[in-house]
Amino acid sequence: MTPEQLSQHLVDALSTLVDEGAVRLVDGAPQQVRVERPKVREHGDYATNIAMQLAKPAGRPPREIASLVADRLLQAPGIAAVDVAGPGFLNIRVDAAAQGVLAGEVLAAGASYGSNDSLAGQRINVEFITANPTGPLHVGHTRWAALGDALGRLLSACGAEVVRESYINDRGAQMDKFGESLLAAAQGRSVPDDGYHGAYVIELGTRIDREHPELRDLPADEQLVAYREEGYRLQLAEQRQDLEDFRTHFDVWYSERTLHADGRVKHGIEKLRQEGHVYEADGALWMRTTDFGDDKDRVLIRSNGEHTYFASDTAYYVDKRERGFDRCIYMLGADHHGYVRRLLAMAACAGDDPDEHIEVLIGQLVKVLRGGDELRLSKRAGTILGLRELVDITGVDALRYTLCRYPADSSMTVDVDAVTRQSSDNPVYYVQYAHARLSAILRGAVDLGIAAGERADGYDPAVLDQPREGDLLRALAELPRVVSQAAARREPHRVARYLEATAATFHRFYDECRVLPMGDEEPTDVHRARLALVAATRVVLGNGLGLLGVSAPERM
RNA sequence: GCGCUCGUAGCUCAGCUGGAUAGAGCAGUGGACUUCUAAUCCACCGGUCGCAGGUUCGAGUCCUGCCGGGCGCACCA
Numbered sequence A: 001m002t003p004e005q006l007s008q009h010l011v012d013a014l015s016t017l018v019d020e021g022a023v024r025l026v027d028g029a030p031q032q033v034r035v036e037r038p039k040v041r042e043h044g045d046y047a048t049n050i051a052m053q054l055a056k057p058a059g060r061p062p063r064e065i066a067s068l069v070a071d072r073l074l075q076a077p078g079i080a081a082v083d084v085a086g087p088g089f090l091n092i093r094v095d096a097a098a099q100g101v102l103a104g105e106v107l108a109a110g111a112s113y114g115s116n117d118s119l120a121g122q123r124i125n126v127e128f129i130t131a132n133p134t135g136p137l138h139v140g141h142t143r144w145a146a147l148g149d150a151l152g153r154l155l156s157a158c159g160a161e162v163v164r165e166s167y168i169n170d171r172g173a174q175m176d177k178f179g180e181s182l183l184a185a186a187q188g189r190s191v192p193d194d195g196y197h198g199a200y201v202i203e204l205g206t207r208i209d210r211e212h213p214e215l216r217d218l219p220a221d222e223q224l225v226a227y228r229e230e231g232y233r234l235q236l237a238e239q240r241q242d243l244e245d246f247r248t249h250f251d252v253w254y255s256e257r258t259l260h261a262d263g264r265v266k267h268g269i270e271k272l273r274q275e276g277h278v279y280e281a282d283g284a285l286w287m288r289t290t291d292f293g294d295d296k297d298r299v300l301i302r303s304n305g306e307h308t309y310f311a312s313d314t315a316y317y318v319d320k321r322e323r324g325f326d327r328c329i330y331m332l333g334a335d336h337h338g339y340v341r342r343l344l345a346m347a348a349c350a351g352d353d354p355d356e357h358i359e360v361l362i363g364q365l366v367k368v369l370r371g372g373d374e375l376r377l378s379k380r381a382g383t384i385l386g387l388r389e390l391v392d393i394t395g396v397d398a399l400r401y402t403l404c405r406y407p408a409d410s411s412m413t414v415d416v417d418a419v420t421r422q423s424s425d426n427p428v429y430y431v432q433y434a435h436a437r438l439s440a441i442l443r444g445a446v447d448l449g450i451a452a453g454e455r456a457d458g459y460d461p462a463v464l465d466q467p468r469e470g471d472l473l474r475a476l477a478e479l480p481r482v483v484s485q486a487a488a489r490r491e492p493h494r495v496a497r498y499l500e501a502t503a504a505t506f507h508r509f510y511d512e513c514r515v516l517p518m519g520d521e522e523p524t525d526v527h528r529a530r531l532a533l534v535a536a537t538r539v540v541l542g543n544g545l546g547l548l549g550v551s552a553p554e555r556m
Numbered sequence B: 001g002c003g004c005u006c007g008u009a010g011c012u013c014a015g016c017u018g019g020a021u022a023g024a025g026c027a028g029u030g031g032a033c034u035u036c037u038a039a040u041c042c043a044c045c046g047g048u049c050g051c052a053g054g055u056u057c058g059a060g061u062c063c064u065g066c067c068g069g070g071c072g073c074a075c076c077a
Helices: A003-019 A050-058 A062-073 A096-112 A139-157 A173-186 A199-211 A213-217 A220-245 A256-261 A264-275 A309-322 A334-349 A387-394 A396-404 A416-421 A427-447 A467-477 A479-488 A493-512 A525-547
Strands: A046-048 A079-085 A089-094 A123-127 A161-168 A252-255 A278-281 A284-287 A298-301 A327-333 A358-363 A366-370 A373-375 A412-415
Touching: A003 A046, A003 A050, A003 A062, A003 A479, A050 A062, A050 A089, A062 A079, A062 A089, A089 A096, A096 A467, A096 A525, A123 A139, A139 A161, A139 A327, A139 A358, A139 A366, A139 A387, A139 A396, A139 A479, A139 A525, A173 A199, A173 A220, A199 A213, A199 A220, A213 A220, A220 A387, A252 A256, A256 A264, A256 A309, A264 A278, A264 A298, A264 A309, A298 A309, A309 A327, A309 A334, A327 A334, A334 A358, A366 A416, A387 A396, A387 A416, A396 A412, A396 A416, A396 A427, A396 A493, A412 A416, A427 A493, A427 A525, A467 A479, A467 A493, A467 A525, A479 A493, A479 A525, A493 A525
Parallel strands: A123 A161, A123 A327, A161 A252, A327 A358, A366 A412
Antiparallel strands: A046 A089, A079 A089, A278 A284, A284 A298, A366 A373
């Protein structure tokens, strides 16, 4: 029995009570009842506080309602016991056989177990890592790469149509500074103070000089443009390669330049003008974002005729909506949180509902410790520990998992030395080890000629009546709600935490319950049932790791 | 000054939109491998949930005010 099925039994029980007039509720019986897994074993397999919630509207003591629900619920199939406890909790125990069938359900669903249709029909655009193509990606980008990609996988698992997008800031003054820096480096001059610094600038500059000696003869201004463009091309290619190697794939790389070149900026501003939120003042063109909660109005076109960055953003948003996305998710660093309000106001100015069509997630910055000191991440100062270096040190799995483990809105510290040194007690290995262990058992079963465990119907669910078996079954039953909740709340870290808890539950099961027959022992129903449970657990861990983009090894 | 955000065990962090005795990992102490992977398991140690009020049957969680850290407040990108 899954929590969802148990919930339904509770809903049914309550409806019956309301229909019979045993409980009077103005709004009728609730459509949903949440069941939770108690921390203490004595509180049953599942518990609910529904009676306490209904006490006030029903005008009766919670324990009295609980008692009525308990009697009714006991008549539902698969319910072994229902107790009223404390102020009015319902503690529920589920029949072993009813619980045991879950292993078969997991096996039947296979790779799709955990997926659901809670977001079916939604077209979602997920934008993350908006970087300047002027240097390697740093740790902050890396966090979003892991988290953004995982969120994309989660939303897809909930049935949404997801497009992952990265916006390229390839327009503006910083691009020229980049070009100047590269050229200076190529000519052996020192890089301007306000330019880009770091070893990669020297390397890139000299590389361009080496590969394109013909640029030496160009006039200075053309030389600058050539360096800027070649540097852009090479740097972007490197970013993309680094991300692909990190298993983060973008469906669309969106260039800010093309927004202007294709006239989409003009179109976007026109759209806002039609909505009536654009005006001219002091020789500049403004958007009246204060109509929708912004602190002040924002300039789209400066009095000198140049478009602001915000104008590009506006056009980009309008374009996303016109490409058919119901919802646009932005994942921004904490240093941009001051931008949130105007983005939401901008969406409202475009005639949209900010609660419905746009969503901004803020990720706290990542601190990096190395040698006990905090590393300041400045691209210009050249003190960068990049995605590439981090991956080289820790490996893709460990880094992705570590970055996915924490909620985006909490700051985190990555101690490079610790990650390097402790690589064997990183939680990712704990989960992966469980998967490898499960795989080893299943290999052993094949060797012994017991293949029944792989089949959904090849076992007797009723023999899975040990506490550790029940714990494990209930853990497996959680995956669907973990996935839908993690997706709904945009919190991939819940998947990681769930995997750790489930791996722990499995390790305890393994410690106490022998799965394969020993020696010359003949396979029994218990062996076959436990094999089904083991196979189901492997499916769950494999699917969960997949949602985080982390590999599920067969051996370690 | 205004705004956003975070303060939970020695360290890194969870805490399932208000539930029962606040949890993991690491660090520390002590145990468990003749048979499926010991990268594992078990036990112990460890807390004024920043502080003070408030809301209610019930608050780490919601509200207010302080204290402390981070970040942001452009006709910059």
